[in-house]
Amino acid sequence: MVSININGVDKSYGQVKAVQQASFEVPGNCxxxxxxxxxAGKTTLFRMITTLLIPDQGNISVFGFDTVRDYRKIRLFTGYMPGRFSLYPDLTVGENISFYATIFGTTVKKNYHLIKPVYSLLEPFRDRLASNLSGGMKQKLALCCALIHNPKLLVLDExxxxxxxxxxxEFWETLHxxxxxxxxxxxxxxxxxxxxRCDRIALMQAGRIMDQDTPGEILSKFRVPLFEIRANDRLGTLEILRSIPEIKRAxxxxxxxxxxxxxxxHGAEWLKTQLSNRGIANVKITPVVADFEDxxxxxxENYTTHRT
Amino acid sequence: MNQRKTIISVNNLVKKFGGFVANDNLTFDVHEGEIFGFLGANGAGKTTAIRILCGLSYPTSGKILVSGFDVYTQREEIKRNIGYMSQKFSLYEDLNIRENIRFYGGIYGMSSSAIRRKTDELIEELDLSDIAGTLIRDIPLGWRQKVAFSVAVFHEPKIVFLDEPTGGVDPLTRRQFWEHIYRAAARGITVFITTHYMDEAEYCERVSIMAEGRIEALDSPENLKNNYGVKTMDEVFLKIARK
Structure with missing residues (x-):
């Protein structure tokens, strides 16, 4: 089952192309x-998925509903936690949660089981104004408010x-x-x-979805040989490494x-020769495994090369 | 490496807010030219300690010297000898790059001619000649952070405090940013940095980890990992900071 289908979506703010040709699917219960x-355009994309912005082009469906035509239906089963704290600062913790429950036609009591793991940490501060909470507490309150109507889809911006x-x-454990x-x-x-920590990921930069897959697949696609070099003069060795054309990044x-x-x-042996030819001996070269940053x-890089 | 000068010396630093002890008897030294990572969970007391070291707040007790100056009596001298950059605020969005640099140079009491000369040098070095007249709000975050760091070390301070300087920037820019940090350290500037990126903890020479107002561990990343029998700084952090 597919829960979200994003199809050729563009969104610009004046000259700024915030999202360009975004297409991907989110499986259900993922x-x-x-x-x-x-x-990168993450917030813009999320606002379109949550029906708060309308795409310039393309379309998005959420559990079969179109984000433009059926926005009212989507809002009923979506919980959205924006990146910036946007609850009512002059209401207490308890009042904020009750307010959100009420506008979705439910009660705190009915869905208490959902928010309990998070809310139990907030309960001592029930009567405190939201504006007087620490950053971590605000985040927990925002999550409770996004969850109180038992949404099918939960969208969390950073x-x-x-x-x-x-x-x-701990937050990721709660999400799981x-x-x-x-x-x-x-x-x-x-x-x-x-x-x-995700089941599936999409990599986004400059408005573009560059790749999407399971985290394991993303890592295993990486084929570039990576090495760790220990040298006495780091800055000097760095300059030399950068002058060697076969070295892509240092x-x-x-x-x-x-x-x-x-x-x-061009592996460890080759590197050793290259460095000793340039007067750098006494280096320790070890292969390293790529991480998500790599x-x-x-x-x-691949995205840019294939486009131009 | 073994006989390095001490640039920050903290002895029995205590800071209380009413009955709450934010810094509970901190004692540590930072060496000249060192990249020192100051880690801890939110609310562990990092910001409180940094504010004291920057001369922005008084400790309740303890003896603390920053670049040889006393945090009780020589706060103005401290401020002149440090640079500061935070993720949240570091540049004026409605000034352009050149104006921001000039503004900070002026604040730190540099002469007009020195500011002019160094501004040109810096813009050249950062390869920003084409956009030197562009407002900060119109340039990408990665470039802003580079400019912000350069501005923080523009007056060649003895120490620069970096408070989560790389939050939200893309990985390539983050790596370039760290190169600026290494180069500053190689010039003898001490770098005192906080971060939530645990891999960045590995970039530091030594790392301290705070939990509930105390320093629970202080060593090189390599020794910390060995001592706690784990492979990454992330695991070290989880062992110490989770209580």
Missing amino acids: LFGLIGPDG PTTGVDAVSRK QLKDSGMTILVSTPYMDEAA YLFGQYIHIATDSER CFIDAV
């Missing part, structure tokens, strides 16, 4: 991650931005529990490593230099 930096690694891990209860969850993040990584070569013929950078 935790789907939209991965990309600030300005819920973990600026959140520490521990709270982020919600997914297991049958929800489809669409989440965006600029943290590349969070791709691993950058500093802590005490090491990470490099990508252009083909499997894949993202590669996806940007």
Whole structure:
């Protein structure tokens, strides 16, 4: 079953092409991650999916409903947590949740089981104004408000931005529990490593969907040989590495230099020779496994090359 | 490497807000030219400590010297010797690149001629000649962060504080950003950085991890990983910060 179908969608703000020719499908009961930096177009795409913006071109259907024609129906079963805190600051925690329950024609009591794991942490602050909550607490309240009407689709715009690694891990665990209860969850993040926590991901940059697949497939598609080099003079060695045409990328990584070569013929032995020919001995070269950042950078490069 | 000068010296730093202890007896040193990672969960007390080190707030007790200056009595001297950049705010959106640089140079008391000369050098170095007159709000985030960092070290401070400087930028820009950091450190500028990207913790020479107002661990990433018997800094962080 497909829950969301995005078909050739464009959206511009004046001269700025925020989303260009976006097409992909989100399976039902899936935790789907939209991965990309600030300005990639993630929020614009989410606002179109949640019926808050109308595409300039293309169409989107959510559980079979068209986001333009059937927007009222979609809104009933969608929970949306925007990136910017947008609850009522002058209502208390309890009042905000009740308010959201009421506008969706339900009660806090009826769906309490859904929000319980998150809300139990907020309950001591029930009577506190939303404006006086810490960042982490605001985020939890926003999630409760997005969940209170038991949505089929939950859309979360950068819920973990600026959140520490521990709270982020806990947040992802909560999302998996919600997914297991049958929800489809669409989440965006600029943290590349969070791709691993999704069932499927799409990589987005500059308005374009560059690739989409399972996280495992994205990693296994990466074919560029990567190495870690330990040298005494890091900055000097970096300059030399960059002057070698067969080396695609070289950058500093802590005490090491990470490099990508252009083909499997150019491996560790080849590198060692290249460096010693240029007067650099005493280096330690180890192959490394690509992470999602490497894949993202590669996806940007491939996308650009194939287009131009 | 073993006999490096101490540039930040913190002894028994305590900061209380009423009955709440935000910094509970912190003691640590930062070396000159070091890239020092200052990590911890939200609410662990990082921002409180950074504000004290920047001369923006007084500690409740403790002896703290920043670049040799006392945080109780020499706050103006401290401010002149540090640079600061945060993810949230660092440049004026309605000024262009050149104006932002000039503005910060002026604030730090540089002479007009020095500002003019260094501005040209910087714009050349960052390869921004074509857009030097463009308003900050009209340039991509990645470039803004580069300009923001360069502005923070424009007056050649002894220490630069970076508060989540790379949040939200794409991976390639993030790597380029770190190269600027390494180059600044190689010139002798001490880099004091907070981040939520655990892989960036590996980029630092030493890392401290705070939990509930205390420093629970302080060592090189390699030693931390060995001591906790794990492969990544992410795992180290989860072991320490989850209580």
